[in-house]
Amino acid sequence: MTQNDAFKKGLEGLDAGPRPSDAGDHGAPPQAGDLPPHPSVDALRERFGDAVLRHELVSGDEHIVYVLPDRSLEILQFLRDEPGHRYDFLQDLTAVDYGGGRMIQVVYQLWSIENKLNLRVKAELPLDGLEIQSVYYLWRAVDWLEREVYDMFGIVFDGHPDLRRILMPYNYAEGHPLRKDFPLRGRFSRAEQTRRALNLRTEDHYSPRELEIAHVLGQSVPDPFSPAETNSGQQQFGGMGGGG
């Protein structure tokens, strides 16, 4: 086949739209019996029954299991602790917002170092009930990941000991940036964004816990952006009183 023919063949493909990947038709996920079995999914079905909603295979070899959000904690604990599964390494925790008022998915990407198994667990949350149990006490790795998902999507993780914004400033008032209803340039005008950035107080650079420590110690917190304060060690903890 000459190169020209190859491109002509490709053009037909372009008109027909994207070719589906090996995963097959995503509109109607194949039934569990048709999929190559995944040992952990079978065990989950046996143990938790209806709490395991469905099982999908995407991109060739990636198993996804959808679970009821209310029971996600016990399911994940089972996956972490049960011999033969032992997903001891949490690769990632994130969320996906498809927009259009659809449910937001919380995605747990798990890996078992011992058994060399991959599994993606998803829980779907409606927009008016963005709340799920924290897995902080199962994997400490989610300490910052849950904070990030909270910051970016507004999902509240029940039981996380220190759930506060992580990438955006603590006084950020425009919402949760990775949600589809959030405009790329933010909700406030450029002038308002600048005004807010310039009007930050020293306390705005600290979390409530740090301010509490400083209060107990009888200190004022140092302003990280004021060279006058950082250079004069004497005054830093003296009577500057947070004048940023």
Next chain:
Amino acid sequence: MSSKLRRVIYNVARNPELSSGGSLVHAPIVPMAGENARVQEDIAGEHMLINIGPQHPATHGVLRLVLELDGETVVRCIPHIGYLHSSFEKLGEYRDWNQVVPLTDRMDYLAPLIYNCAYAMSVEKLMGVEVTERCKVVRLICMELDRIFSHLLWLGTTAIDLGAFTVFLYTFQQRELIYDLHESFTGARITTSSTRIGGMMADLPAGWIDQLVKWIEGFLPVLDEVDTLLTNNGIWIGRTQGVGSISAADAVNWGLSGPNLRASGVSYDVRKDRPYYDMDSYDFDVPIGEHGDIYDRYLCRMEEMRQSVRLLRQFIQRLPGGSINVDDPRVILPPKTAAMNDMESMIHHFKLVMEGVRAPVGESWFSVESSKGELGMYVVSDGGSKPVRWRVRGPSFINIAALPHMIEGALLSDVIAVNASLDIVLGEIDR
């Protein structure tokens, strides 16, 4: 599928005269007597809250740490990040699949090619595109080269943080030569943006492999010299052995990956455990430490550089000829002459440029072993020419989250050492 890891045992003689048990932890606190005792009593138990960063040379970017100190001991450490936040993931949702590539190398500007490749690999997995054999090997060369590139920066800056200035000059001179390799391949030194879906931006230029071989020959003696400078250096050992150690179980639970995890004795390397691009057919070892402290992280990275060189030599030997780009009109533009001379190719060119590559409905997760740990790329598509969600599992973001766990109870001077040893890059932490 994956071969069993071969454990590399280091002949590390812990320095017995430094302290009993062979690990030096802190300088002993000598109780004061006489008049000084009264002064010490005055300040005993009084804690202090201090702020390090965001603009501080030892925070390797714009990390900010708030420390509660009892004397010189860190009682509590609270990191703050986000000062470099550029919302890459949000920007990615407004760009074509190929236009996301420039965002990836701005995340980890210390090893840009690894991020370029990992992104392209995840999208190719989603689309079911199998790249050519030559492209696979070229990408593997790029990734191993940038592992060395990033480890060299880590070595130089960590040494300089701990007071060893000479090492910095050696490693940065070598980095300069890798910059030259980047430049002659991609045209850029840092922001390489070299991959495309289905291939590379360009094939290797003539003579590039010779340049690489020449660099490898010159690099190994330098690595040996650095080894001589540090490995048995009393100050280096004193500042690193037993400092910032984390147990294997904790390291796994905190999600550490890369050399930081392997220094604790856990043999998890994506190249061995989930081999991509036939990595299992190459011969290489994954070094594993046992104490999980800064010194073992250093040893792991030194050995990883040697293993990367070993891999690079095998890649060069096996580099096949043929096309660098896959022959798949869905993703690759027609050659210029065809686009100028025949109608179908011109239409094809126009559609690909104007609409962009389109990925089928679905999602894929692909992870590679970056210099800092497991780099995962998660892409979700709704069938359009832009990603619905592009998520980066950044190794630095998760590694640095364990910093408070490692330094609470240590000395203030160890904070700098531990922070340096984790090998973070703030572009990716703050994304």
